[in-house]
Amino acid sequence: MSRRRRESGVVLVMVLVFMLLLVSSVATFLRRAVLDKTIVENRDAVARAEALARGGVQLAVALLLEDRLRESQGGIRAETPRDVWARAESLELPIPEDAALRLRIEDAAARLNLNALFKDGAPRDEAAEALLIDLLERAIDEAELDAQHEYDTRELARNLIDWVDADDLSLRGGREDDPYERREPPYRAANRALLTVDELRLVDGFDAPLVDALRPYVTVHPYAGGEGINPNTAPPWVLGILYHGVAGDYRLATPELAEDVIRAREAGQLLCDESADDPACTPLSQAVPGEVFPPPSFVSDVFLVSAEARVREVRRTVQVTIDRSDPTQIQLLSWRVQ
Numbered sequence: 001m002s003r004r005r006r007e008s009g010v011v012l013v014m015v016l017v018f019m020l021l022l023v024s025s026v027a028t029f030l031r032r033a034v035l036d037k038t039i040v041e042n043r044d045a046v047a048r049a050e051a052l053a054r055g056g057v058q059l060a061v062a063l064l065l066e067d068r069l070r071e072s073q074g075g076i077r078a079e080t081p082r083d084v085w086a087r088a089e090s091l092e093l094p095i096p097e098d099a100a101l102r103l104r105i106e107d108a109a110a111r112l113n114l115n116a117l118f119k120d121g122a123p124r125d126e127a128a129e130a131l132l133i134d135l136l137e138r139a140i141d142e143a144e145l146d147a148q149h150e151y152d153t154r155e156l157a158r159n160l161i162d163w164v165d166a167d168d169l170s171l172r173g174g175r176e177d178d179p180y181e182r183r184e185p186p187y188r189a190a191n192r193a194l195l196t197v198d199e200l201r202l203v204d205g206f207d208a209p210l211v212d213a214l215r216p217y218v219t220v221h222p223y224a225g226g227e228g229i230n231p232n233t234a235p236p237w238v239l240g241i242l243y244h245g246v247a248g249d250y251r252l253a254t255p256e257l258a259e260d261v262i263r264a265r266e267a268g269q270l271l272c273d274e275s276a277d278d279p280a281c282t283p284l285s286q287a288v289p290g291e292v293f294p295p296p297s298f299v300s301d302v303f304l305v306s307a308e309a310r311v312r313e314v315r316r317t318v319q320v321t322i323d324r325s326d327p328t329q330i331q332l333l334s335w336r337v338q
């Protein structure tokens with residue numbers, strides 16, 4: 001009797017052990033199944049977000065070509081806030097409920113093109129150095145960088161000019177390459193147009209905070225043949241670096257002047273060159289006294305596109321630079337996924 005009871009006791013313990021094993025393996029299986037499902041859903045969301053952002057870039061290309069077509073059919077040849085591409089952000093797109101796409105297109109001339117300060121391997125005018133100094137001071141002030149570090153803006157401006165100009169002689173005297181050859185690994189001044197804004201990091205004296213402070217104001221597109229800021233599309237802080245004056249005595253725009261330009265734009269005015277013979281145009285000189293250096297670009301063929309897609313919790317942003325100079329062969333000058 002007692003032996004049978006012992007045996008049944010052993011059986012009971014074994015059953016309990018098996019049940020525990022079973023329960024724990026079922027729990028593990030369920031956990032894994034839930035995890036696998038989450039991974040698959042996440043992967044699916046990543047793929048959809050990437051596809052959506054890429055679709056945004058395709059849409060941007062279509063809008064830029066549409067704009068070009070409208071201009072060729074008698075529209076005003078100028079980049080303005082009324083253009084189809086400029087209104088990309090407010091387009092109603094047929095997108096599934098769990099997703100969103102934010103498409104922003106900006107003409108390159110909405111920022112100051114650093115390469116437009118040069119011509120034939122040299123600064124195009126002595127105003128170039130003065131503008132660089134004032135721009136550096138403005139960017140340093142706005143980002144409150146001088147609290148941590150003292151910058152010599154004149155030296156920075158000259159180092160940048162030496163980096164781009166064709167010769168090897170430093171404006172400070174001596175060889176341009178000296179500070180670069182002492183670095184590890186050593187390199188040399190580029191002596192050509194800047195290819196990216198990040199390239200400024202290589203120029204003597206330019207650190208990461210300074211380059212980040214300059215970023216909202218500047219571009220490097222187009223590499224060659226570019227002109228100044230487009231007053232019709234530039235954001236307020238870029239209008240604030242419109243360099244204007246008479247007889248070579250230029251200064252940066254005051255905040256009041258930048259506001260005047262914004263007000264004129266909001267009232268539907270289109271700012272144009274003095275020579276533009278179009279009743280729809282207001283000459284720029286009515287808003288900004290004197291000449292502007294470099295002369296404004298009212299038209300652009302290079303555009304910066306940012307397509308920000310969200311699918312559930314996943315976000316993907318594609319940033320591209322598009323060149324539409326040849327509408328039959330759109331070129332992508334840069335492509336960055338974040």
Ligand SMILES: [Ca+2]
Binds near residue numbers: 169189
């Ligand atoms: Ca040089």
Ligand SMILES: [Ca+2]
Binds near residue numbers: 167168176
């Ligand atoms: Ca030089």
